[in-house]
Amino acid sequence: MGSNLGTYNYGEFSNNADELERLKRQAKVAWSIEEGYLAAHGLKDGITVADLACGPGIISGLIKSEICPASKVIGVELNESLLALARTLTADKEDPPEFRAGDVYQLDCLEDESIDFAYCRFLLQHLAEPARALQTVYRKLKPGGRVAILETDDSLFSFMPAIADMDRFIETAIAAQDRLGGDRKIGRKLAGLLWENNFTDSLTQIVTINTEMMDGNEFLNITTSFKLELIPEDEMNWARACIDNARKAIKSGAYFGQAGVYMVSASRPNPAG
Numbered sequence: 001m002g003s004n005l006g007t008y009n010y011g012e013f014s015n016n017a018d019e020l021e022r023l024k025r026q027a028k029v030a031w032s033i034e035e036g037y038l039a040a041h042g043l044k045d046g047i048t049v050a051d052l053a054c055g056p057g058i059i060s061g062l063i064k065s066e067i068c069p070a071s072k073v074i075g076v077e078l079n080e081s082l083l084a085l086a087r088t089l090t091a092d093k094e095d096p097p098e099f100r101a102g103d104v105y106q107l108d109c110l111e112d113e114s115i116d117f118a119y120c121r122f123l124l125q126h127l128a129e130p131a132r133a134l135q136t137v138y139r140k141l142k143p144g145g146r147v148a149i150l151e152t153d154d155s156l157f158s159f160m161p162a163i164a165d166m167d168r169f170i171e172t173a174i175a176a177q178d179r180l181g182g183d184r185k186i187g188r189k190l191a192g193l194l195w196e197n198n199f200t201d202s203l204t205q206i207v208t209i210n211t212e213m214m215d216g217n218e219f220l221n222i223t224t225s226f227k228l229e230l231i232p233e234d235e236m237n238w239a240r241a242c243i244d245n246a247r248k249a250i251k252s253g254a255y256f257g258q259a260g261v262y263m264v265s266a267s268r269p270n271p272a273g
């Protein structure tokens with residue numbers, strides 16, 4: 001296992017504990033907004049749900065406890081450390097999600113036509129072949145089942161008044177992930193990817209978060225720490241200076257930061273109507 005992890009390799013970050021903390025904080029901060037979007041895209045109690053590439057399982061746990069207590073909720077993850085963490089972090093829950101080892105390109109851990117709602121949260125930007133992953137998801141969905149995708153699009157990121165080198169920082173992270181086979185601007189492409197892979201009835205929503213909605217440092221951590229991991233070593237000095245300047249701007253109070261994600265869902269057609 002492990003060879004298809006694309007541009008996200010937990011265990012190889014400069015500080016894995018910090019990255020885990022970022023995932024946890026990001027999931028918790030986003031949840032109050034995200035749960036309403038998930039419901040609008042078809043998630044409801046009583047159906048069979050797969051959280052694909054569930055990472056440490058925070059979102060799988062919230063789906064199970066907050067929206068789908070009567071559902072079977074299955075978290076699937078390829079990285080063995082994250083899979084173990086998902087099991088540990090939900091061990092004290094009365095009725096935790098089930099966690100299974102699986103590669104989204106194969107999903108042998110799920111029966112064909114067994115899933116009503118599949119969620120791919122911050123997965124496809126990391127994959128060299130997102131279309132191939134979607135074809136596998138299609139096979140695992142029941143006819144009429146739905147996939148929902150939450151993904152980044154860095155063109156929605158801005159920080160005003162302008163911080164020196166912030167645009168360069170974003171573009172350098174985009175280019176680095178692109179070189180590794182990922183795509184930090186995948187959000188806008190999702191509906192097209194779904195049509196090309198035989199899904200129908202797509203629904204696209206753009207969701208933005210900004211510094212009026214949360215603490216400015218929290219915003220900066222959630223939106224820039226993974227990007228910082230992407231910056232080549234010989235460019236680290238100016239990149240770190242840029243983030244330090246953003247922190248100073250936050251402290252002064254005179255700034256507005258915004259980041260955005262796409263929530264896109266579509267159905268596997270049901271020939272029986």
Ligand SMILES: C[S@@+](CC[C@H](N)C(=O)[O-])C[C@H]1O[C@@H](n2cnc3c(N)ncnc32)[C@H](O)[C@@H]1O
Pocket residue numbers: 004005006008010023027052053054055056059076077078079082102103104105120121122123126
């Ligand atoms: C940015 S993390 C997102 C984790 C979680 N979905 C969340 O939003 O907190 C990307 C996840 O995709 C997983 N992943 C990458 N390639 C995968 C693959 N081929 N099959 C299954 N999981 C994969 C990584 O191990 C990681 O847990």
